[in-house]
Amino acid sequence: MEVINKIGRRKTAVARIYMKKGSGQITVNNRDYKEYFPIATLQYVVTQSLGIAGVDGEYDIKANLNGGGMSGQAEALRLAISRALVEINPEIRPSLKSKGLMRRDPRMVERKKPGQPKARKRFQFSKR
Numbered sequence: 001m002e003v004i005n006k007i008g009r010r011k012t013a014v015a016r017i018y019m020k021k022g023s024g025q026i027t028v029n030n031r032d033y034k035e036y037f038p039i040a041t042l043q044y045v046v047t048q049s050l051g052i053a054g055v056d057g058e059y060d061i062k063a064n065l066n067g068g069g070m071s072g073q074a075e076a077l078r079l080a081i082s083r084a085l086v087e088i089n090p091e092i093r094p095s096l097k098s099k100g101l102m103r104r105d106p107r108m109v110e111r112k113k114p115g116q117p118k119a120r121k122r123f124q125f126s127k128r
Helices: 039-055 070-088 088-100
Strands: 004-010 015-023 026-028 061-064
Touching: 004 070, 015 026, 026 039, 039 070, 039 088, 061 070
Parallel strands: 026 061
Antiparallel strands: 004 015, 015 061
16 A cells, blocks of 8 residues: 555644554654643544544554644644545545544634734723
8 A cells, every 4th residue: 555645734733644554653743643742632633533434553644743733733633634544445534524524624813903912802991
């Protein structure tokens, strides 16, 4: 089997993955994913699509992540893994889609407006 190359994005995070048959090793930026994502919920997010597809421990994944924060990177990696799994086996697409794993989350940070401290927060109003 050849190597499958996919991309996933979330907020400002970008995940590029290379997936091939193997022993189930997930490497993120040349580190184990459990070391890279020390929080258990983020580890679950990364392996969620593999569990739904029922292919835990069947594919080696090498991922390059950059931009964004921890949760954005984990969700970008999840989307890339989901896309790669659908390319391998199109029959699992409905189960991944019903869980919302095939959709790129469009929510981004709102820009800061001039004359305000943040995007929506206003400076304190003084009547006098």
